[in-house]
Amino acid sequence: MAVYDDLMGFQRETEALAQVAGRLGWDQETVMPRGAVEQRAEEMGAMESVLHARRTDPRVGDWLAGLEGEELDAVGAANLRHIRRSYDRATKVPADLAAQLARVTSRAQGIWAEARANDDVAHFLPILTEVVALRREEAAALADGGSLYDALLDGYEPDATSADIAAMFDRMRPRLVALRERVMGSERSPAGLTGRFDADTQLALSNNIAKVFGYDFNHGRIDKAVHPFSSGSGHDVRITTRVDEADPFNCLYSTIHEVGHACYEQGIDDAHLLTPLGAGVSMGVHESQSRIYENQLGRSQAFTGYLFNQMQDRFGHAGAADAQAFYAAVNRVHSGYIRTEADEVHYNLHIMMRFDLERALISGDLDVADLEAAWNSRFEADFGVAVDRPSNGVLQDVHWSVGLFGYFPTYSLGNVYAGCLNKALRADLPDLDGQLAEGDTSGATGWLRQNLQQYGGLYTPVEVVTKACGQAPTEAPLLDYLDAKFGALYGV
Amino acid sequence: MAVYDDLMGFQRETEALAQVAGRLGWDQETVMPRGAVEQRAEEMGAMESVLHARRTDPRVGDWLAGLEGEELDAVGAANLRHIRRSYDRATKVPADLAAQLARVTSRAQGIWAEARANDDVAHFLPILTEVVALRREEAAALADGGSLYDALLDGYEPDATSADIAAMFDRMRPRLVALRERVMGSERSPAGLTGRFDADTQLALSNNIAKVFGYDFNHGRIDKAVHPFSSGSGHDVRITTRVDEADPFNCLYSTIHEVGHACYEQGIDDAHLLTPLGAGVSMGVHESQSRIYENQLGRSQAFTGYLFNQMQDRFGHAGAADAQAFYAAVNRVHSGYIRTEADEVHYNLHIMMRFDLERALISGDLDVADLEAAWNSRFEADFGVAVDRPSNGVLQDVHWSVGLFGYFPTYSLGNVYAGCLNKALRADLPDLDGQLAEGDTSGATGWLRQNLQQYGGLYTPVEVVTKACGQAPTEAPLLDYLDAKFGALYGV
Structure with a gap:
């Protein structure tokens, strides 16, 4: 099935890139030089942007539509279930909102660490308010009224x-x-x-x-x-x-x-x-x-x-x-x-x-x-x-x-x-x-x-x-x- | 200059991704578990494919054309020089040839290592012949008759x-x-x-x-x-x-x-x-x-x-x-x-x-x-x-x-x-x-x-x-x- 093979070929590359992004996270927590933090944030951001573009790539939607109603074996059906789920979730959330969430939570983690070190709840609450608001917005986009x-x-x-x-x-x-x-x-x-x-x-x-x-x-x-x-x-x-x-x-x-x-x-x-x-x-x-x-x-x-x-x-x-x-x-x-x-x-x-x-x-x-x-x-x-x-x-x-x-x-x-x-x-x-x-x-x-x-x-x-x-x-x-x-x- | 800023924004992300690919190489030579070699080859291939797509992205060509004849400061001019050079070299080489070179040289490196370990030149020559032929083909695409x-x-x-x-x-x-x-x-x-x-x-x-x-x-x-x-x-x-x-x-x-x-x-x-x-x-x-x-x-x-x-x-x-x-x-x-x-x-x-x-x-x-x-x-x-x-x-x-x-x-x-x-x-x-x-x-x-x-x-x-x-x-x-x-x- 050519459509399935195309989709899976594309997906395989996405999975490989996701592994790379994960390993970048490992590197950051174990061996990364301390002074590389800011550059690393840009590198991670670039990887996330590549991954987001692939997860919302219109071709994925077309391939999925092309496979609608096809009879697949258990592995094929499970693959489609995962890809559809990921595609639906990724495309329901506006790109701007996803980018804003990434920025705000990245900042919030640093502020939380400071607040915890200083036992200063007030320092954390403003950004937590932002995070909650953005996640509620994201949830509304995902929930279809649920x-x-x-x-x-x-x-x-x-x-x-x-x-x-x-x-x-x-x-x-x-x-x-x-x-x-x-x-x-x-x-x-x-x-x-x-x-x-x-x-x-x-x-x-x-x-x-x-x-x-x-x-x-x-x-x-x-x-x-x-x-x-x-x-x-x-x-x-x-x-x-x-x-x-x-x-x-x-x-x-x-x-x-x-x-x-x-x-x-x-x-x-x-x-x-x-x-x-x-x-x-x-x-x-x-x-x-x-x-x-x-x-x-x-x-x-x-x-x-x-x-x-x-x-x-x-x-x-x-x-x-x-x-x-x-x-x-x-x-x-x-x-x-x-x-x-x-x-x-x-x-x-x-x-x-x-x-x-x-x-x-x-x-x-x-x-x-x-x-x-x-x-x-x-x-x-x-x-x-x-x-x-x-x-x-x-x-x-x-x-x-x-x-x-x-x-x-x-x-x-x-x-x-x-x-x-x-x-x-x-x-x-x-x-x-x-x-x-x-x-x-x-x-x-x-x-x-x-x-x-x-x-x-x-x-x-x-x-x-x-x-x-x-x-x-x-x-x-x-x-x-x-x-x-x-x-x-x-x-x- | 909006065109320049767009080009440089795109380029910055490309540079960040190139750093990620480089770090993957570092990881492979220093800390990677031995059994991860094959998976890593796919990860590297996926990163290279992303980078190649960005280096030959038609938008880069459009941005460069849009900046033709613009007066830029020394930094801007130097950036354009590098980007044009990279774009020209990347777009002159057919994608199939680039992919074939990547595959053959990856295989050739392993064969060379075996040949060196066994002092067996004959083991290496067939694949070296392939590498030389492909590089000559690539050079011809790049050389414009020179x-x-x-x-x-x-x-x-x-x-x-x-x-x-x-x-x-x-x-x-x-x-x-x-x-x-x-x-x-x-x-x-x-x-x-x-x-x-x-x-x-x-x-x-x-x-x-x-x-x-x-x-x-x-x-x-x-x-x-x-x-x-x-x-x-x-x-x-x-x-x-x-x-x-x-x-x-x-x-x-x-x-x-x-x-x-x-x-x-x-x-x-x-x-x-x-x-x-x-x-x-x-x-x-x-x-x-x-x-x-x-x-x-x-x-x-x-x-x-x-x-x-x-x-x-x-x-x-x-x-x-x-x-x-x-x-x-x-x-x-x-x-x-x-x-x-x-x-x-x-x-x-x-x-x-x-x-x-x-x-x-x-x-x-x-x-x-x-x-x-x-x-x-x-x-x-x-x-x-x-x-x-x-x-x-x-x-x-x-x-x-x-x-x-x-x-x-x-x-x-x-x-x-x-x-x-x-x-x-x-x-x-x-x-x-x-x-x-x-x-x-x-x-x-x-x-x-x-x-x-x-x-x-x-x-x-x-x-x-x-x-x-x-x-x-x-x-x-x-x-x-x-x-x-x-x-x-x-x-x-």
């Missing part, structure tokens, strides 16, 4: 709706709150690690743990960066990590988390390379992989037993008296301010709060001027602690500054999907804990690759999780897992 | 002609040959360095020497790579180096060489950032900077005295009995096979040979099948030694495999320009050696920046050298410098 928030959410999690997510959160909340109350009321209060852990040894160990989890260094690399991230698809999927000599879990578990993201990308069938199917299908499914690697596998009693021995070998001590104390330290529950440091019990409560606040901002029910007060009162209600300063509160996350409204709930979807996958995986691999205790994750990672990762964008997010689990995803397996794990750890 | 070779040369050194270069080589040759014979007949035979030099210490020292020569790490970085190179313009100019524990000069002088290239780029007036004037004006002028940093400054008796002390401090020994022996070791003359390892006396003889051979290939006077024999007989005549194997002979350079015909003479132009600049610099800075002996290059590098580097592409190559030196460049200062330096070193 929900503004859902139009944004759909950019990260195709087919998800805020109504479904709100209903899911309503079901999750009582059980999470009850578990939190039992744990916080427990007489057990596990200690954190003690001692210091040499930075280079941490990096060597985390590189090794990355290999243990199946990360392929022939198609990737690990570097240090201020914020851990994974970037790239196909044969060049790089991750970053960071090191704190007082807290080896920071390096180790952020590495395992990013390895989960990276293994998803590395695990996609090579047949999909540089096509719309050659990347993780949604933020939620992506997060399911990082979470299951980090939590259900990495923080399991079995695997922490292996890790305890590894740390003893490498550092001469593991910072805990025995493997059980080490396991308890890895999974310590505490009412912290910071989402990225939250334990598995608290994490989704952080997300629910952000979800409600950002929905209200986008709907217009909450004014940016009232955001800090809303944050602080909600945090105290949910976490039982008053926010002590804005950098521990409303200024902690970069997301809103760069316009990421509708992104936060995908973290919880990831947790929920990880819960479902963990249940199915354990049903298929009864000896999983025996393998993990030996530092052998190949059973688990092979299962995930086989049942989910290889498909890339071939199925929709819910389809692929359903296919892997044999049933539609619900929050129940995650909540059952949390109840069992933390009930046992805290004797509640 | 010299094919000059059309290729012009791509690296605007306004240069093979007739001028041949005449210059004819004038240089007798004096170089005479000097070579005197030196090779001398009873002095300086020793090389002895001992080993720790790799990390070499890298630390060469980083420091880079700083000494004014390399700005805020707008650059140094990494290891198989082949040293400099890449990027403006605020992000990176270099690479390599280390051999038995030969610290390899690391040190390749670093100084690349620092010369990089300082040229870093030294260009910021007003020219991301415009056609914001990069070195030609390969020859570029090489003049790397050569003067490396040779006339870096290998001077004064600077090697400083370096001798630095090496004693860092390694506990400098591999030579005293500073004089060290200076003689740095400048040791020997009849080696390899151009990149050649001393200052032999270097241009290597180039003359390649220049004659490649002109004959492009004119059709020499058949690819006869190239090895022609190389070997010419080498023995010029260097007094028979080539022992192809990797030390006709297979040593990558250039022809990637289609770089017309490039080699720019190395000698660089040497000649460096000779002229050195003479003018020393006339202006009588105490230069006193400064260099203290490890202070700021007088010299400041002079070069002020008199040449800052202009980027504002003047033509010959114009900018003439302006810096107060007279048109000739080969005489280089030959005088070589006679004086090596006459003294070898007592001849």
Whole structure:
């Protein structure tokens, strides 16, 4: 089919250019000379402008129209679905608005960083007001009269709706709150690690743990960066990590988390390379992989037993008296301010709060001027602690500054999907804990690759999780897992 | 002027994209995971295709036509000169031919590497025949009935002609040959360095020497790579180096060489950032900077005295009995096979040979099948030694495999320009050696920046050298410098 081949040839080049733009981002966060910031902004802007022109190229519209009603195989149909979706979203937003959003969010990120460093909310609010207004405008262009928030959410999690997510959160909340109350009321209060852990040894160990989890260094690399991230698809999927000599879990578990993201990308069938199917299908499914690697596998009693021995070998001590104390330290529950440091019990409560606040901002029910007060009162209600300063509160996350409204709930979807996958995986691999205790994750990672990762964008997010689990995803397996794990750890 | 502004706005984005493509090349040679080679080829191809489309964009032709006869200031006129030149060259070559050249040279480079590794000339000749034929075809498209070779040369050194270069080589040759014979007949035979030099210490020292020569790490970085190179313009100019524990000069002088290239780029007036004037004006002028940093400054008796002390401090020994022996070791003359390892006396003889051979290939006077024999007989005549194997002979350079015909003479132009600049610099800075002996290059590098580097592409190559030196460049200062330096070193 000549039309399909033309479209895919064009798309392949677009996908390759998108990889280049992504690698430019990696470069900026890892190796770029400090003085290159302004020039880099122009380079990124030029790449974005090329990509935007290709995504809205009228030829794409013509090719899509020419393929209307054609019978395609599953791969062809999925490719068309992704291309049409991208084309529709890109062409609905006026070019001026897209350019203005890029400029304002780029500026806003810098202002947010200053505001956070100085705990100065007032410094951030004017530009955040601009960002919210522009994203509302963009959402209106995308929404066809529907929900503004859902139009944004759909950019990260195709087919998800805020109504479904709100209903899911309503079901999750009582059980999470009850578990939190039992744990916080427990007489057990596990200690954190003690001692210091040499930075280079941490990096060597985390590189090794990355290999243990199946990360392929022939198609990737690990570097240090201020914020851990994974970037790239196909044969060049790089991750970053960071090191704190007082807290080896920071390096180790952020590495395992990013390895989960990276293994998803590395695990996609090579047949999909540089096509719309050659990347993780949604933020939620992506997060399911990082979470299951980090939590259900990495923080399991079995695997922490292996890790305890590894740390003893490498550092001469593991910072805990025995493997059980080490396991308890890895999974310590505490009412912290910071989402990225939250334990598995608290994490989704952080997300629910952000979800409600950002929905209200986008709907217009909450004014940016009232955001800090809303944050602080909600945090105290949910976490039982008053926010002590804005950098521990409303200024902690970069997301809103760069316009990421509708992104936060995908973290919880990831947790929920990880819960479902963990249940199915354990049903298929009864000896999983025996393998993990030996530092052998190949059973688990092979299962995930086989049942989910290889498909890339071939199925929709819910389809692929359903296919892997044999049933539609619900929050129940995650909540059952949390109840069992933390009930046992805290004797509640 | 709206037309000029439109053209320059478009051009600025093109320049930014060219920087991105260049950085992708840097990434490939330094940090790219090995398994990403094939995907990277597609990414590079996509970037090249975007750049080619922009360079031949009909709007550029329209803008240029619209500016015909307009009065512009010097910067505007120079920008138009560069853009017209690039547009004319890009549009004269049929797109199919350009694409075929890209494909064939990409393949040829791999085949050349295999052939060199196995000393198997026959493996390389078929694809080299293809490359020569395609480059001849391209040259014919560019030459408008003129010299094919000059059309290729012009791509690296605007306004240069093979007739001028041949005449210059004819004038240089007798004096170089005479000097070579005197030196090779001398009873002095300086020793090389002895001992080993720790790799990390070499890298630390060469980083420091880079700083000494004014390399700005805020707008650059140094990494290891198989082949040293400099890449990027403006605020992000990176270099690479390599280390051999038995030969610290390899690391040190390749670093100084690349620092010369990089300082040229870093030294260009910021007003020219991301415009056609914001990069070195030609390969020859570029090489003049790397050569003067490396040779006339870096290998001077004064600077090697400083370096001798630095090496004693860092390694506990400098591999030579005293500073004089060290200076003689740095400048040791020997009849080696390899151009990149050649001393200052032999270097241009290597180039003359390649220049004659490649002109004959492009004119059709020499058949690819006869190239090895022609190389070997010419080498023995010029260097007094028979080539022992192809990797030390006709297979040593990558250039022809990637289609770089017309490039080699720019190395000698660089040497000649460096000779002229050195003479003018020393006339202006009588105490230069006193400064260099203290490890202070700021007088010299400041002079070069002020008199040449800052202009980027504002003047033509010959114009900018003439302006810096107060007279048109000739080969005489280089030959005088070589006679004086090596006459003294070898007592001849």
